[in-house]
Amino acid sequence: MLYGADYNPEQWPHDVWDEDVSLMREAGVTTVSLGIFSWSRLQPGPDTWDFAWLDTVIDKLHAGGIGVNLATATASPPPWVSVEHPDVLATDENGATYWHGSRQHYSPASPTYRRLAGELVRRLAERYAHHPAVVMWHVNNEFGCHLPVEYSASAQTAFRDWLEKRYSGIEQLNQAWGTAFWSQRYAAWREVMPPLKAPYSRNPAQLLDYQRFMSDMWLECYLAERDIIRAAGATQPISTNMMGAFKPGNYAAWAPHIDVITDDCYPDPLDPDRARNTAFQRDLIRSLKRGTPWLLMEQATDAVNWRRSNPSKKPGQLAAETAQSIGRGADGIFYFQWRQSRAGSEKFHSAMLPHAGTRSRTWQEASGLGNLLTRLPDLPAPGDDAPVALVFDWENWWAVENPDHPNTLDYLALVRDWYGALHRRGVAVDVVPPEQVDGRYRLAIAPFLYLLRDEGVSALTRFTESGGTLLTGPFSDIVDANDRFCEGGFVTRLGPVLGIGLEDFRPLPLPSGAQVAERAGQSTTVDDETTDDARSRVRVTFSDGTGLTGTHVAEALWADAAEVVATFADGPSAGRPALTRRDHGAGQAWYIATMPDRSGLDTVVGGLLQAAGVESLTLPAGVEVARRGDLLTVINHGDGPAAVSLPGHDLLTGEEFGTRELAPQAFAFLRQS
Numbered sequence: 060m061l062y063g064a065d066y067n068p069e070q071w072p073h074d075v076w077d078e079d080v081s082l083m084r085e086a087g088v089t090t091v092s093l094g095i096f097s098w099s100r101l102q103p104g105p106d107t108w109d110f111a112w113l114d115t116v117i118d119k120l121h122a123g124g125i126g127v128n129l130a131t132a133t134a135s136p137p138p139w140v141s142v143e144h145p146d147v148l149a150t151d152e153n154g155a156t157y158w159h160g161s162r163q164h165y166s167p168a169s170p171t172y173r174r175l176a177g178e179l180v181r182r183l184a185e186r187y188a189h190h191p192a193v194v195m196w197h198v199n200n201e202f203g204c205h206l207p208v209e210y211s212a213s214a215q216t217a218f219r220d221w222l223e224k225r226y227s228g229i230e231q232l233n234q235a236w237g238t239a240f241w242s243q244r245y246a247a248w249r250e251v252m253p254p255l256k257a258p259y260s261r262n263p264a265q266l267l268d269y270q271r272f273m274s275d276m277w278l279e280c281y282l283a284e285r286d287i288i289r290a291a292g293a294t295q296p297i298s299t300n301m302m303g304a305f306k307p308g309n310y311a312a313w314a315p316h317i318d319v320i321t322d323d324c325y326p327d328p329l330d331p332d333r334a335r336n337t338a339f340q341r342d343l344i345r346s347l348k349r350g351t352p353w354l355l356m357e358q359a360t361d362a363v364n365w366r367r368s369n370p371s372k373k374p375g376q377l378a379a380e381t382a383q384s385i386g387r388g389a390d391g392i393f394y395f396q397w398r399q400s401r402a403g404s405e406k407f408h409s410a411m412l413p414h415a416g417t418r419s420r421t422w423q424e425a426s427g428l429g430n431l432l433t434r435l436p437d438l439p440a441p442g443d444d445a446p447v448a449l450v451f452d453w454e455n456w457w458a459v460e461n462p463d464h465p466n467t468l469d470y471l472a473l474v475r476d477w478y479g480a481l482h483r484r485g486v487a488v489d490v491v492p493p494e495q496v497d498g499r500y501r502l503a504i505a506p507f508l509y510l511l512r513d514e515g516v517s518a519l520t521r522f523t524e525s526g527g528t529l530l531t532g533p534f535s536d537i538v539d540a541n542d543r544f545c546e547g548g549f550v551t552r553l554g555p556v557l558g559i560g561l562e563d564f565r566p567l568p569l570p571s572g573a574q575v576a577e578r579a580g581q582s583t584t585v586d587d588e589t590t591d592d593a594r595s596r597v598r599v600t601f602s603d604g605t606g607l608t609g610t611h612v613a614e615a616l617w618a619d620a621a622e623v624v625a626t627f628a629d630g631p632s633a634g635r636p637a638l639t640r641r642d643h644g645a646g647q648a649w650y651i652a653t654m655p656d657r658s659g660l661d662t663v664v665g666g667l668l669q670a671a672g673v674e675s676l677t678l679p680a681g682v683e684v685a686r687r688g689d690l691l692t693v694i695n696h697g698d699g700p701a702a703v704s705l706p707g708h709d710l711l712t713g714e715e716f717g718t719r720e721l722a723p724q725a726f727a728f729l730r731q732s
Contacts, residue, residue, distance in 0.1 A: 060432045061354065061391030063125070064411050066091035068116050069100045070400060076116060079398065080123040082412060086422075087429025088125060091397060092356065093117070094183075095130040095200050096162070099137030102179060110186060121192035129193045131183060131284050133176040134200035135162040140175060147172040149209035152256045161404075163205045167276040168217035173283055180284045184291035197356075198284045198299040201323060202277035207307030208269070210253045214276075219248050221272045235541040236264040263461045264542045267510075270457040274309040282316060300356040301347075303340035304471050309453040311492050314347035323357035323395075326380060328370050334683055334696040335479045337380065341387035342478075343451065343490040350443030352390035355381075360394050361409035361421045369407070375724030377424050378431075379694050382726040386685035386692025388441035392432065394425070434711060435728070439688025443499070445487040446673045449478055450505035452492045458510040458542050459534070466566035466611055468534070470507055473611075473654060477506050480657075480664035484675035485684035494518050502528045502671035504664075506654075508535040510542060516552045523556055524644030528671035530663075531557070532650040533612045534564065557650045558621030558641035565613045565631040570595045597630030597653060599637040607662055609637065609653025616652050627652075638663070647671075679703065682721070691729040695721035707731040 063083070068076055083091070094101070094113060102108055117127055140147055141159045149157045149166045157164040165172045187193050226232040229245055238244040243262060245251055254261045254269050285297050296318035301310050303324055314320060322344040326337045344353055360377060362369045381392050399410035411425045456470045481488050489500070493515030496503045503522055508515075508531055516536070523529045536553045538544055545551045549561040570592050597613045600606040606628065613632040621639035632652070639650045647670060655663055668675050676684055681697025690710065695701045704718040707729030716729050 060435055061090045062429045062432050063088045063090040064394040064397040065095055066093050066397045067096065069097050071398065076119055080119050080125065083125055084123055086411060086426035087433050090126040090128055090194060091120065092128040092130060092197050092393060094132050095197065096132065096135050098132040098135060098179060101132055104139055105143060108182065117190060117192050126194035127192045128195040128197045129187055130197040131180045131199060133179060133284065136165050144171045146213065148211065149206055150211045152210050157206065166209055166211040166213045167280045169213040173280065177283060177287055180287045181291065184288045184293055188291045188293035193295060195295050196288050196293060196297040198281050198297060201300055201302055202281065203307045204302060208273050210255055215253055217276065218253050218269065218272050219251055221275065222251060223248060236262055237543060260463050263463065266461055267458050267542050273307060277308060278313050301344065304343055306456060310347055311453060320344055320347050320353040321356035322353060324355060325359055325363055327366065328372055329368065335482050336475055337383060338387065338482050338683060339475050339478045341384055342488055345388040345441050346489040346491050349489060350441055352440055353388055354391035355384045355389045356393050357395040359409050360411055360425050364405055364407035373724060378428050379696060379724040379726050381428060382692055382694055383683065386687055388687060439690055442686065442688050445489040446501045447481060447486055447488045448496045448500040448503040449474065449488050449490050450493050450496065450503060450508060451490045452508065455508055455510040458538065459507060465564040467569060468507060473507055476660060477504055480660040483678065485678055486668065486673060486675050487686050496522045498525050500527060501673050502667055505531040505535060509537045510540065511536045512540045519553065520556050523646040523648050526645035528647045528667060530649040530651065530667055533614050533652050533654065556643050557648045558619055559639050559650050560617040560619050562615040562617060565615050567597065567611055567613060568595050598628040599625050599653065600628045601625045607659030608656045609659065610656065611654040614652035689731050691731055692726065693729065694726040695723060698723050705729060
């Protein structure tokens, strides 16, 4: 189990470096990420280099038995780069320039940026590739975090090049983008621009392709640095830190190129669904390389600095969040950062060693946790045997949240709501794109899969025919990979599997206070006088008289070859099918025409688990259980004690777990054999 933090010694005088190493050993630190924002220190000027200080730090860490995850320092070019090479700078959709003074102000498409970054990486790799302290390489940092999209001249040129590789000619682009609409047809590649500032709605296919392009630009930067490191003879694992469900970066496409998945996770202490949302993030990250451990590269020891309100964590909450990561596959726990900064934008961000020193609760909890982790035996790799696949797809996320749709959808929130019904039952879940749904699963849930590629259609069809239980809907199988309706209308490709046809979406009004997009592109809040919350909900009834409440849409279905399991009792589709089921091949295909509320999700998911033969647990509110091979992690995230009964023996004490009352934020690791 690796344990450590980002270490930024360039922010501190040399006389604290020895103290840092000594205190790291006291806190159980095994590894630090080094040099993430040190470009200006390593290269103070165009022709000036300084590695002596880094040599000293690495040698001190090595002498102290602490490994180094060496960063390439390319995440924030120094001011001289902007002055000498303004073509590296990013611009917004209005053409305004982003300047230095913050971070991540460069264009990932800039050839000059890539050349300068490449020279820095080459010198670092050649100098440290064989240093015994270096155990891993950390490329850049949080690609796209603060500047996920930009429109510089470099980006415009690169976008055209990217499109020429994607489409065989300009007419193929015109067809894919549907440019006959609004006289947008292009006659030559030089006419094609990024989706710059416009008076009204922009072409949705153009928006989608630009999101693909930007994700690919960040990936290209990673690959360029990775290849330079490998060319220097480095054999250590190479990675870059992800950020969970980060919309601009298609991590599912990045994952095959990354040796070990690393993630940054900062749960909001004020989020009432914090435990569920962080569990979803950890399962998403684990699923990028199923069956392989990952590393939590950043978390906060206590408060952060960048939300509107930044409360401290509850006592024990840091350890509970760490246990959640370990239980869901992490083999390393790191923080931002080691020593709290005295200056700069993040000086109020907590650290392992805060300004209050070693008497602080933060230090006591972080160092105590480090020493607890040293007591853990070798842990099993995350199992590749989750019985349930929850479909989550980045390209669909981009497309479904583009403007000009029947209703405003928060795709991530909706998927996490479905995940919550599984999380509350302690069911192991992989979070995967549709193409990865295969015979290892017994149940697949694919909500709001608006954009569905042909490969995804084939995978979901094979899964059902081979004996799997599939649920999809609503607003699924609507457009192809180019955000175009398929010939014949809606749900045309999965319709034969589901046994249904879709007439209309029948969107429901958003609840009071919901954010909606106006035609002018401005965000506004619906007030209580303009929206009746009762019209935002519909009632769904089953044959036994029970029911559930639906939101967002009440689609008008035809149950052509499917059994009607439930119908709409009211609303715009009253009397029509709301939930259908069809036997297809050796499996079952279900479709739901609305979004159930929380209790409705529990009802539907409970029925699906039973139909698929997937076992679940009955857990007290606030209690989470995660399985990792034969290791079971149980955590009480609640505010009060909770009695839990589980088979197994405590991994640390060897005692039988049996029935135990867990205090708030308490956790246990159980070995089940």
